[in-house]
Amino acid sequence: YERLEDQLNDLTELHQNETTNLKQELASIEEKVAYQAYERARDIQETLESCQTRVSKLELQQQQQQQQGTGPPDSTDAKALLGKSINIMLAIATVILVCVSTAAKFAAPLLRSRLRVALTCAAVALLALLWRNWDRLERAMLPPR
Numbered sequence: 001y002e003r004l005e006d007q008l009n010d011l012t013e014l015h016q017n018e019t020t021n022l023k024q025e026l027a028s029i030e031e032k033v034a035y036q037a038y039e040r041a042r043d044i045q046e047t048l049e050s051c052q053t054r055v056s057k058l059e060l061q062q063q064q065q066q067q068q069g070t071g072p073p074d075s076t077d078a079k080a081l082l083g084k085s086i087n088i089m090l091a092i093a094t095v096i097l098v099c100v101s102t103a104a105k106f107a108a109p110l111l112r113s114r115l116r117v118a119l120t121c122a123a124v125a126l127l128a129l130l131w132r133n134w135d136r137l138e139r140a141m142l143p144p145r
Helices: 002-068 073-111 114-132 134-141
Strands: none
Touching (some): 114 134
16 A cells, blocks of 8 residues: 555656646746747847838938929830830740740650650651752642643
8 A cells, every 4th residue: 555655656756757848848948939939029120120111211202202202204215115025035935945944844754764865856857858849749749631
């Protein structure tokens, strides 16, 4: 009976120690989370202040430009035209890159070994020959009149 009582006391003490350790760990985690939340809130506040400063500067510049007039109309038109032309050039470059990528994806399986390269070259040469002599082939295929 004493042995069971000793075991029960040991288990109770162990349970209390574990509970104390868990409470201490939980308190430590709460401190860490609170500190991280404070740091994030401070970072967000700094970012908001920076954005507010930028907005204020931009508003001040806009007011100064309105007071001075819009400036020469040619410069604003030129800037707008330049922006549009850059967008058009980027769109064209995108289309070209998509076409090149598609061609490369199509050609990659045809060029994986020397045999495939040779067969691909032979097929391209045959197609070029057929293309060049298409008129003769049509005449040879059609019945004479």
